[in-house]
Amino acid sequence: MKNIILVVAIVVISGNIFGQRVIDAKFGKGILNVIALDSSWSMKFGARFQTLYVGGVDLNDSIGPMGAESNFLIRRSRFKFDGFAFSPKLKYKMEFGLSNRDMSGGGPETKNTPRYILDAVVKWNFAGNWTLWAGQTKLPGNRERVVSSGNLQFVDRSLVNSRYNIDRDMGLQLRHHFTIGEKFLIREIAALSQGEGRNITAGNIGGYDWTGRVEFLPFGAFKSKGDYSSSDLKREESPKLSVAVTYDYHDRAVREQGNIKSFMYNDVGYYETDINTIFADLMFKYKGFSLMAEYADKKADDAIAKNSDGTLTGDYVVEGTGLNVQLGYLLKNNLEIAGRYTMINPTEVIGVEPTKMYTLGLSRYVVGHKLKVQSDVSYTTQEGNDDNLMYRLQIDLHF
Numbered sequence: 001m002k003n004i005i006l007v008v009a010i011v012v013i014s015g016n017i018f019g020q021r022v023i024d025a026k027f028g029k030g031i032l033n034v035i036a037l038d039s040s041w042s043m044k045f046g047a048r049f050q051t052l053y054v055g056g057v058d059l060n061d062s063i064g065p066m067g068a069e070s071n072f073l074i075r076r077s078r079f080k081f082d083g084f085a086f087s088p089k090l091k092y093k094m095e096f097g098l099s100n101r102d103m104s105g106g107g108p109e110t111k112n113t114p115r116y117i118l119d120a121v122v123k124w125n126f127a128g129n130w131t132l133w134a135g136q137t138k139l140p141g142n143r144e145r146v147v148s149s150g151n152l153q154f155v156d157r158s159l160v161n162s163r164y165n166i167d168r169d170m171g172l173q174l175r176h177h178f179t180i181g182e183k184f185l186i187r188e189i190a191a192l193s194q195g196e197g198r199n200i201t202a203g204n205i206g207g208y209d210w211t212g213r214v215e216f217l218p219f220g221a222f223k224s225k226g227d228y229s230s231s232d233l234k235r236e237e238s239p240k241l242s243v244a245v246t247y248d249y250h251d252r253a254v255r256e257q258g259n260i261k262s263f264m265y266n267d268v269g270y271y272e273t274d275i276n277t278i279f280a281d282l283m284f285k286y287k288g289f290s291l292m293a294e295y296a297d298k299k300a301d302d303a304i305a306k307n308s309d310g311t312l313t314g315d316y317v318v319e320g321t322g323l324n325v326q327l328g329y330l331l332k333n334n335l336e337i338a339g340r341y342t343m344i345n346p347t348e349v350i351g352v353e354p355t356k357m358y359t360l361g362l363s364r365y366v367v368g369h370k371l372k373v374q375s376d377v378s379y380t381t382q383e384g385n386d387d388n389l390m391y392r393l394q395i396d397l398h399f
Contacts, residue, residue: 153326
């Protein structure tokens, strides 16, 4: 990580040493974009960060508001590199997280080091519409997770994503697409990953994770890959729809959510259980109107972690179902009003009560998703707990 920071510092300092220069680059398109004279490689470097304020208060029916809290933080701060090597058919992407939220979560499985690396993946278009990915990156799970955190419609992702997503992992992905007729686009993705998540150095602890996803776009591709970017900033001139289904089988998972959250230990080492997850989602856009919906269903063979004698360890797999629906409309002045409904329904065996969240968002896109101010208010209810009211305000800046 020190080497990455050193390279960036050299680029900035060299500009000062050799004088001020006018750079032919648009805001949000990367700080540095280099192509070799012999066209044998390219690299684009970008940076972004999110400054966030969160305020919340519990609402008790009998005594009113109580337990108000607030927090200022850098939600994300990242460096990103991408380009091609040797041939345009061999692309790569690297992304590094610098905020505490990005780096936290290390343990014995990561040699107790900060988890700087988010993505480190090569993408080889070896034949026609076939592409092989190798390395660490996001698995082809629910759509909301694959949408970049810099391209969200609200300040952050929904509870469905935080409870059930399969996140990043290390392994292989085979991707293919084809068209039926003039417009009907179909994409297929198959992934085999180690199963323990990102930055693991301990090797394959449990079993492997197998993922398959199919996407149907009956009206053709979205503008600028808009099926993986929230809000209709391109104002699609004709209706565009993407419907997808994902199935994930995690053999002998050892973490509470499969690829993320805490490792489950017992008296003989790691607690292992098979996890099956199904996602169904859609994205629709037309003339500033956008709709995204997701359904998740995660089940484990035995969700409650146990010792060899049957006693409980206190860990469990976060299993259950969830539904997230959000829609928004982008006004002509690039101000967007959006609403979201999220429902989480855990299985009875893990002893967690159902949760509902209602969110109203307001965003001002100054330069698309590259410079924007977003705010939202959420009202959360959970059986057995006080209701909660939360307000968030975030500034997003991408170079």
